[in-house]
Amino acid sequence: MKFLEVNPIVLVLINIVSPTMYIFTKASYLQFFLLGFAACLLILMGSFKRLFVLLGIYGVVYAIFETSTGLGVFNSWTSYLVVIIEFVPCLVLASLLISKYSSSQLLSALEGVHLPRTVVIAATITIKYIPAFRREFGYIKESMRLRGIPFTIRRPLRSFKFFIVPQLFRCASLTEEVTAAGLVKGINAPGRRSSYYSQRFRVSDALVLAVFAGGLAAGFVI
Amino acid sequence: MSDTVLEARELGFCYSESEEGIKNNSFKIRKGEVVLLTGDSGSGKTTLLKCLNGLIPSVTEGEITGQLLVGDKDLCEMKMFEKNRFMGSVFQNPRTQFFTENTTSELVFPMENYGMTKADMDKRIGELREEFGLDGLLDRNIHTLSSGERQKVALACALALGQKLLLFDEPSANLDYGSAMRLGRIIKGLKEKGITVIVADHRFYYLSGITDKVLLMNDGSVTCYESEEEFKNSGYDTRSFDLFSIKGFGISGKEERKSGENKRTTPRECVGKITDVSYKNIVSDVSFELYKGEVAALIGSNGVGKTTLARLMCGSIRPTKGKIKTSGMPFYIMQDPDYQLFGTSAENELMMVKKDADEVRTVLESLGLKDKRKAHPFDLSGGQKQRLQIGMAVLCDRDLIIFDEPTSGLDSKSMEKVATRINGLRNKSSVLVISHDYEFIRRVADRVIYLEEGRVKDDYELSEDTLDRLNGAFREMEMKQTCETA
Numbered sequence A: 001m002k003f004l005e006v007n008p009i010v011l012v013l014i015n016i017v018s019p020t021m022y023i024f025t026k027a028s029y030l031q032f033f034l035l036g037f038a039a040c041l042l043i044l045m046g047s048f049k050r051l052f053v054l055l056g057i058y059g060v061v062y063a064i065f066e067t068s069t070g071l072g073v074f075n076s077w078t079s080y081l082v083v084i085i086e087f088v089p090c091l092v093l094a095s096l097l098i099s100k101y102s103s104s105q106l107l108s109a110l111e112g113v114h115l116p117r118t119v120v121i122a123a124t125i126t127i128k129y130i131p132a133f134r135r136e137f138g139y140i141k142e143s144m145r146l147r148g149i150p151f152t153i154r155r156p157l158r159s160f161k162f163f164i165v166p167q168l169f170r171c172a173s174l175t176e177e178v179t180a181a182g183l184v185k186g187i188n189a190p191g192r193r194s195s196y197y198s199q200r201f202r203v204s205d206a207l208v209l210a211v212f213a214g215g216l217a218a219g220f221v222i
Numbered sequence B: 001m002s003d004t005v006l007e008a009r010e011l012g013f014c015y016s017e018s019e020e021g022i023k024n025n026s027f028k029i030r031k032g033e034v035v036l037l038t039g040d041s042g043s044g045k046t047t048l049l050k051c052l053n054g055l056i057p058s059v060t061e062g063e064i065t066g067q068l069l070v071g072d073k074d075l076c077e078m079k080m081f082e083k084n085r086f087m088g089s090v091f092q093n094p095r096t097q098f099f100t101e102n103t104t105s106e107l108v109f110p111m112e113n114y115g116m117t118k119a120d121m122d123k124r125i126g127e128l129r130e131e132f133g134l135d136g137l138l139d140r141n142i143h144t145l146s147s148g149e150r151q152k153v154a155l156a157c158a159l160a161l162g163q164k165l166l167l168f169d170e171p172s173a174n175l176d177y178g179s180a181m182r183l184g185r186i187i188k189g190l191k192e193k194g195i196t197v198i199v200a201d202h203r204f205y206y207l208s209g210i211t212d213k214v215l216l217m218n219d220g221s222v223t224c225y226e227s228e229e230e231f232k233n234s235g236y237d238t239r240s241f242d243l244f245s246i247k248g249f250g251i252s253g254k255e256e257r258k259s260g261e262n263k264r265t266t267p268r269e270c271v272g273k274i275t276d277v278s279y280k281n282i283v284s285d286v287s288f289e290l291y292k293g294e295v296a297a298l299i300g301s302n303g304v305g306k307t308t309l310a311r312l313m314c315g316s317i318r319p320t321k322g323k324i325k326t327s328g329m330p331f332y333i334m335q336d337p338d339y340q341l342f343g344t345s346a347e348n349e350l351m352m353v354k355k356d357a358d359e360v361r362t363v364l365e366s367l368g369l370k371d372k373r374k375a376h377p378f379d380l381s382g383g384q385k386q387r388l389q390i391g392m393a394v395l396c397d398r399d400l401i402i403f404d405e406p407t408s409g410l411d412s413k414s415m416e417k418v419a420t421r422i423n424g425l426r427n428k429s430s431v432l433v434i435s436h437d438y439e440f441i442r443r444v445a446d447r448v449i450y451l452e453e454g455r456v457k458d459d460y461e462l463s464e465d466t467l468d469r470l471n472g473a474f475r476e477m478e479m480k481q482t483c484e485t486a
Helices: A008-024 A027-044 A048-070 A077-100 A103-112 A115-149 A154-182 A204-221 B043-054 B104-114 B118-132 B149-159 B176-190 B227-232 B307-311 B346-351 B356-365 B382-395 B412-425 B436-442 B464-485
Strands: B004-015 B021-030 B034-039 B062-070 B086-088 B165-169 B196-200 B212-217 B219-227 B268-281 B284-293 B295-299 B322-327 B329-335 B400-404 B430-434 B447-452 B455-461
Touching: A008 A027, A008 A077, A008 A103, A008 A204, A027 A048, A027 A077, A027 A204, A103 A115, A103 B104, A103 B430, A115 A154, A115 B034, A115 B430, A154 B196, A204 B149, B004 B043, B021 B043, B021 B062, B021 B196, B021 B212, B043 B062, B043 B086, B043 B165, B043 B196, B043 B212, B043 B322, B043 B430, B086 B149, B104 B118, B118 B149, B149 B176, B165 B295, B176 B196, B212 B400, B219 B227, B227 B436, B268 B307, B268 B430, B284 B307, B284 B322, B284 B430, B284 B455, B295 B307, B295 B412, B295 B436, B307 B400, B307 B430, B322 B329, B329 B382, B346 B382, B356 B382, B382 B412, B412 B430, B412 B436, B430 B436, B447 B464, B455 B464
Parallel strands: B021 B219, B034 B196, B034 B212, B086 B165, B165 B196, B295 B430, B295 B447, B329 B400, B400 B430
Antiparallel strands: B004 B021, B004 B062, B212 B219, B268 B284, B268 B322, B447 B455
């Protein structure tokens, strides 16, 4: 069940601001606030699968971190665990942008804040490229297995080379294909672009941002 | 003439990075005509099509000469967004066609770009839904649509602004026979509505009887035939207007085969055995055996489970029921070579399959890739990549080789070359070819396995006596699409 529609701009703003706030506020507070905030937002947006993923990853990594530090282990791996704990709520919220909004909705929302058309198109294509990248990664990995080329962590550089070279070439041709698909449909037409999907800034969006800002502000007080 | 919608006068284009291009092309296209643009690979078809749809010079850099007139306006001097108002484009690959992932988003995308109001967009969506039968297709994820459904959406998008000229780039490359014939009927319907259609394709059986004009490209220049009949009398290989008129079997097309001639007297070595295999609701109770020394063609409509069967045989997915036994891992050549090339050069790519420099050089020479041996695989043309893949199959020491649509997008001459090379593989392996290409199947297949609704409907050796069964299967695929459309 979905209780809340959120303007994609709100999610973009949250994702820009959240990581930078780790510089200014106490990480021990901010990580729990972001976890709680992201979990509430996911519930209100009806994204329960993502909520379980968030809580699952967070719980497992947090448990490993606590066990390691309890045993007196402090090394580069525990630092990585801290990074995961701090950023997983932001990543889960960012993934909403990819899965819940179409390119049209993102274009409309980004144009609503009067960004230049070239920036809007580039940002939209970048966001929408991520699922394509995931699909293509799957094809290449399967193809490596069929060719008998191992994808192994024992030889990470070699494996990475086999994976990344076709991916880069595919990326180049995908860029050309997506550009052509956009151009033949008038993406570069001058004048104001209209929107089929209403992406107005609603009261609910302001409330979400107010709760977010309030939570961040509390970090300075506590 | 007042009914001329497009006129090329001495149109030419030269790429900035090479000397290739097109030159001195003059022709007129009238309202409501269906125009076939054909020619061999590398003849300049794609370049001319890009000049027409505006991707030249908007995306591809180079020097354009001559004029491309719409009324008294020169298209070459117009911006891309101005051209798109009266000209729609349908690309070959669905991956390249869509900008968004949702059908409704995709339909309204051009309308939004031109600033239409929500009310106008709703009205136009209603019109398109009725015109193209889009009921049940709105607000769906494009990746979950069947190829036929995707084609409907692509067509509706291309005509979303009420364009009167439609350009198709190799629309049949990824379609089975039935879907291609359905496309032919759709094009006929568009023609009756006064929409001008230009189709660039190597295969044109689905345009038989509806083609008004043929533009035959050769070495960058176009020859214009004013009717289908005139084109048929031109001396160009136009067999593909009537697929079932093809005579004979084998590479030469002169082989005559009677029933039982393919059967060996010596026991055959089984290299793949599939027993009662099912996978989700895609494949059901499929059983067959594959033998060394034979080329088997796996045929069936789009989405019937052919590629799923290949992936099951390769262990990429596990069957939900049944057993698959193969003599080692099969060598699977995917439809898109870009996913399968990992080497730093063409030579290195083959060395990864077999570390025998002399044999690799011999194979490169036999494939006509000797000069390209140091080139990076991704710098090769589509046809050269395909040949490199065949080289990999020649060098591999696997008993079973699977090709997925190896002739997709190839002209008749290239198809015959691929057929010759695949034919040569039977001496060392069993070859399973997934294909929609009737002519290619006649050239290479010893045996046909016909898949319908995830089940093996027919399995026979291909000969004069069983030819009716092959033709019948293709006609059945057409009937199925006709019923679905109805």
